[in-house]
Amino acid sequence: MTSYDLKSPYSRFQTISPNEFFIRDCRSARFTFKIQHPIIMSKKYIQLHPEDNVLAALADLPEGTLVHHEDYDFKLVGTTRAKHKFAVNDLAVGDEILMYGALVGKAVKPIVQGETITTENVVHASSEYATGKQKSSWNAPDVSKWESTTFNGYQRADGKVGTANHWLVIPLVFCENRNVDVIKSALLKSLGYHTEHDFVVDTETLVRQYEKGASQEELLSSEIIRTSEDIKRNRTFPNVDGIKFLNHDGGCGGIRQDSETLCNLLAGYITHPNTAGATILSLGCQNAQYKILEEAIKKRDPNFSKPLHVLEQQQSKSERHFIADAVKRTFLGLIEANKTQRKPAPLSHLVLGLECGGSDGFSGISANPALGYASDLLVALGATTVLSEFPELNGVEQELINRCDTEENAEKFANLMRAYSERAVAVGSGFENNPSPGNIKDGLITDAMKSAGAAKKGGTSLVTDVLDYTEPVSKKGLNLLCTPGNDVESTTGLAGSGCSIICFTTGLGTPTGNPVAQVIKISSNNSLSERMKDLIDFNSGTIITGEDTIESKGEELLEYIVKVASGEVTPAAVRLGQEDFIPWKRGISL
Known part of the structure; x- marks a missing residue:
């Protein structure tokens, strides 16, 4: 059995036996779970918080699969696909569904132990929130190895x-x-x-050769592809x-x-x-x-x-x-x-946007918490990070309110969230309508479930400022920026508030970029990284397969961000000319 650090605030997998894992609490900067009955999970499923009454499938699980949970066993009553969740006990109509330790839904039909939760038996539900006492400190990660690191800007x-x-x-x-x-x-x-691809076809070379009387063979053998590096040199x-x-x-x-x-x-x-x-x-x-x-x-x-x-x-x-x-x-x-x-400039000058899009059931387990750890590293180094997409913070408001460093910030965040929600309801489209068909298909069946995983991008640091749309970043540390959940409207807003780089996590893949801020695409799973390797820059799927921890991937991501910031690495969105720009007109957009 390997050792584990109870002080670490970041959930990660640690091998206990060839077929089992231990996962730690990832709710806050404090380890709140008393280790009396460690949560032992198969490589095929996982519990994200000790209070959760659902398990997440890490692979396709056929009907009859034997599940060992705490000190009892049960079998799946149907097939549960990877990224989806199944109940660990019988649930009656009205019972709460808990994931990441948060309320993410309620049962609308009886659900038996081992049954998959779906849009047919569960509806969106989220906890109430209120302002109150704010935290004054947080357990920052060790950043001594990066204190003298610079980027060329x-x-x-x-x-x-x-x-x-x-x-x-x-x-x-x-x-x-x-x-x-x-x-x-x-x-x-x-x-x-170049405008659309990481290469251009130099037709002018063919025209010049033709005018000089080149033969068909000479024309066919001409080198007319110019790569992005060739273009840059010229x-x-x-x-x-x-x-x-x-x-x-x-x-x-x-x-x-x-x-x-x-x-x-x-x-x-x-x-x-x-x-x-x-x-x-x-x-x-x-x-x-x-x-x-x-x-x-x-x-x-x-x-x-x-x-x-x-x-x-x-x-x-x-x-x-x-x-x-x-x-x-x-x-x-x-x-x-x-x-x-x-x-050269110190890392404290970086302003990093935290964004997700085309999310899946693994996003909140791998890509988002890894980005959250990288965010915490940057905040500890005196830099700025910005978490946006307010419709995707529905259900985790209380956690973020508690992390606000002042009552003023807590009140502003709560007021912005309530105003946004009320406007959405007024036009018949509440936050519960946020998950897209792709989200639902890949395991995110309620907005609160999606939000609980999306919020992991913000790490565990204190919230030092809350910004309305178009307000500029002016304070170091983690900022909250009011934007829609729409990927392009949100990235457009992040850049408009001053983010120089935007990290974009995705489980399904999306060809989104920005005109001025480099967008780094982070895959939540290995399959996507291979399938859309032309779009994906960084893969965190190895967290799911147990090869990496959230901390190790977060550190690796920070190193990658520094290379992008220095111009040493060009993200795919930049190479492919993905320069999406959609201003938000402040109408309801989820």
């Missing part, structure tokens, strides 16, 4: 340090999207930037990582608050540490006036000094002149941006 005049160096082209209104597209086609290829501005175009469908129509929110979001992208400067295209008559954007920029950075070129089409001689002027001014901006080079 782009140091900005406002003291922030970027992990990339981008120039932005931003329309203030959807009417300018076509002009943005024309500018995009004029700049990217000619300056050596860039006109090698210190500029990309030119990013933030097309959107807002800026006019709707309510005035939509345009104000959009301007606040765009100001977050312009003042972002990964942004060197921007070209702004305005029609002139739209609701999202440049003056609103300018005020939002000054609010975030009173001494704003990045190059900013603003053009108004209704004041231009013609569309041709307008586009030509925008291209020329962007080119001048790129000259300035190219003068910035990477320099």
